[in-house]
Amino acid sequence: MERLEDPPDVVIRRLPLYARSLRYLLDEGINSVSSQELGERINVTAAQIRKDLSYFGEFGKQGIGYDVEKLFNHIERILGLTQSWPVVLVGVGHLGQAIARYDGFHSQGLQIVGLFDTDPLKIGQKVADVEICAYAHMPQVIHDTNARLAIVAVPASDAQPVADILIDAGIRAILCYAPIILQTPDDVWVRYIDPVAVLHSMTYYLAREHM
């Protein structure tokens, strides 16, 4: 097979949106979709979709479009979602609890297998059937569950030391809700969820309208 060029990260970030949109189409009983129709659903041009998918092989036929189920299954395989991924979550405050209770993770191949907090009143309690443990148990839980993914929902001041513990214990990818930039080794993936920064990037445009 011809070796294809490595796709840029921006393409990888769009793939989950394609997969989700295709799943909605499947749920609606739609078996075939053009790049045009798929693009309209996710605000991406048809040309962009064709280009993005071209990194992974040949999909769809001119004038016929994509087989929804085939393309969905293929993208799930590309994203590694034919297996379930154990995830640990550190910080079980209001946000952490909301994350732990969100059934959107479990239904999409992400299983929260460990919860950690420093609050002695929380330790031993359960959220969504998972017991909250002290930080001291992180290495053991990560080892036992083989978790490579972690969600960090602690205050900014605690996020770096928490990330250090996680990485030492074998975590390779972190989704960080704390408003800081983590310093991590090159072989660890980190992404951020930062609603304040996102809102501020929109106030820019709104403020200009009145200038």
Next chain:
Amino acid sequence: MERLEDPPDVVIRRLPLYARSLRYLLDEGINSVSSQELGERINVTAAQIRKDLSYFGEFGKQGIGYDVEKLFNHIERILGLTQSWPVVLVGVGHLGQAIARYDGFHSQGLQIVGLFDTDPLKIGQKVADVEICAYAHMPQVIHDTNARLAIVAVPASDAQPVADILIDAGIRAILCYAPIILQTPDDVWVRYIDPVAVLHSMTYYLAREHM
């Protein structure tokens, strides 16, 4: 004054991170910073920072670096953050409650002035001193508070009709936590917070390591 080129959106999205990092520097009592040092804090190259800031004028001096407070204040002005922005939040489930209670909004110029839910048991209750109202009150509250920003934390199936109501009532920018792509007029800004998609974009890399 020379008219500068409009900065691309990706630059606007980075500005809030620069502002936050500069604020941390101020808190640490650091008055001057090189683009190199600032870059290390946010994992951006020094050249990128200089290029990003060049859209907004001349900052810093060769060999001296940036005056932290001046640059911070300038970016705050660029982002429209010298004023406070009223924000309404729709959907007061676990996630919505965590958002409403998060003090990081208020301390950064974003004030939640309205909460809305459909659950009769929630309507009339308060979260973080703001009363939860029925959807029917959205237009009035948005009018009275002059809110232009909204956060949508409802299930995916409700997000589009909620967005439609918000936009009809005058909302111009939406931060959407629901896992769908909203269809909105061109003059409405929409950004997404999508932890599942973000985690899936990392499972891609982890899955490949074992291939």
